[in-house]
Amino acid sequence: MILNLIHRPATGRLRSMFDLQQQMAHSLGLKVTVLIPYDTMFEPDIVQGLLEDHSRYGDELGIWFGEIATDRMNEVFECREPFLWLHTQENKRRIIDTVLHKFSAVFGCAPRAVGSYHLDAESMRLLHETCPEVQTCIAGCFEEGVKVFHGCNNSWYLFNEGMPWGPWYPAQNNTLRPATDEDEWSGMVAVPHLCRDLALSYEGRNDFFATHPANVQRAMANEGSSAPYVFNLVDLYRYQERFNHGFSYINVFVGPNWLSGSPNIQDTDAETQKLYYDYLSYFVKLRQEGALQDMTMSEFALWYKRNVPVGAAQIYDAKEILYGGGKEYFWSISPQMRLTLDLCQGGSIGDLRPFVSQIPRCTGADTSVGVMGSNPYLIHSQYRTGNAHHYSDGSRTTLLVGCGNETLDLANTPLRLEKIQRRDDAIFLQLSSARLSFSNGISAEIQTSYEISGANLRIHRTLHTVSDAAQRLRLTEYVKGCWGVTEYPESLKGVILTVQNVQGKKDSLEFSYLGRTRQFAEATSAAVYIPTLQTELALTTDLPCAASIVEGYLFNPYYTLSVSRELEQGEEITTCLSIHKQL
Incomplete structure (x- = not known):
């Protein structure tokens, strides 16, 4: 199994939670990719800390194109649309140019990894043309759509259904479809935003059931800092190696807002933080056993291009592991x-x-x-x-x-x-x-x-x-x-x-x-x-x-x-x- 551990910095009171996540990962010797929001690039002390972590621990620094409707961005574009993929083509180009320019000015290089809840075909094309150094991106949220929309009181307008659940080569005209061949490939390796439970993804709202311990707490599938389900889900992804030529992939991307004061979690902050640390520790245990390798996002992209051909099919034997009902679903995906x-x-x-x-x-x-x-x-x-x-x-x-x-x-x-x-x-x-x-x-x-x-x-x-x-x-x-x-x-x-x-x-x-x-x-x-x-x-x-x-x-x-x-x-x-x- 290959692991991508992804963090996202925060300002204000949540700055300490990001620092805590970084301390946990570094103390365990895990490789980290940090995806940085645009506004954070204007915080000198945070930027300095990121550069120090990059130098000392090898953290990969990239861009988070998620929520962009900040006051600073609104002044430039006069539009309060929060997400890149929903802007007009002209705005997409201007936003990408603006954010890439700021990143390069602050960190002295181009990013090799970026992320968003979704990157549509036009956004990905503009990114690849503007910054060919980008090797990989978070490009979609598996099966987030109708059921998540209803679960959020009809307020979460993200519709990504019918996409891959694991890494893929996105097609040029539709980034949520695997490319048929290299001529049709958009040029980046895409990964999903979290790895979901493919049994519960089919049946219901899957943003509760993913490789995100706090999401599992939101689903109340835990008891304090004890949540066997989230560890079993990791093992279920490892189980897929026997069907996919020995390869499985998982990522963890928990924002600092989940570790303190989240209104969606019934547990104490101490329990939430302990569960996150225990979760990261489980990956270290698997690594020590030779069952897991942690990589930065761009390292994984290079590995993927060397080992998985464009057009290869993936399969997943989804067993229901939370309720013990014995349900089973089989998934296959190809171009x-x-x-x-x-x-x-x-x-x-x-x-x-x-x-x-x-x-x-x-x-x-x-x-x-x-x-x-x-x-x-x-x-x-x-x-x-x-x-x-x-x-x-x-x-x-x-x-x-x-x-x-x-x-x-x-x-x-x-x-x-x-x-x-x-x-x-x-x-x-x-x-x-x-x-x-x-x-x-x-x-x-x-x-x-x-x-x-x-x-x-x-x-x-x-x-x-x-x-x-x-x-x-x-x-x-x-x-x-x-x-x-x-x-x-x-x-x-x-x-x-x-x-x-x-x-x-x-x-x-x-x-x-x-x-x-x-x-x-x-x-x-x-x-x-x-x-x-x-x-x-x-x-x-x-x-x-x-x-x-x-x-x-x-x-x-x-x-x-x-x-x-x-x-x-x-x-x-x-x-x-x-x-x-x-x-």
């Missing part, structure tokens, strides 16, 4: 797509982002998306209903298994990941067997495995055993989706649904919210084209199957693709869910 499988619901897709479509994303007052930096989804079972629990089901996938007039839904059967393998550029998953029982006494066991490659998910279903070997069961691969960036429906007008039979004949519907259906008894594919995203989502099969397309209606605004085939014991059906960019 083609980001995929989340929900093992609690039969291994169905819970979240799917179409990176292969290379959708551009620039935020700011002069852009069409404004604050919405999130990457659109094609499936999102948390925001858009998922498995039925009130009116009807919504955005999700599943396997429907029919026997006579009865149909069982695999999403109602929790499964486990039994095997994860990587071969070349493909990822292979094997799930535990699903045991289903019908009311007529027939029972069956179904084995599911997945192959993930690029923008393709191959789904293998084997009817392993049936209690009555003569009984045939109908297996239906079911995909119900929509597109969006929040929990509210976007327009599906203009969306085209198409089903194609084995002779190549097509039947299509243009989405008009009329609830229509088209189907073929022997077909090869069912697909949907979303012109807003220039994206096609297709469900294809290797063998002739019955296939259908279903148009939703306003009270159930989704598209549905399905293919089905009757199987007997020992037979299997293989389908492929794939994403294509269509101009």
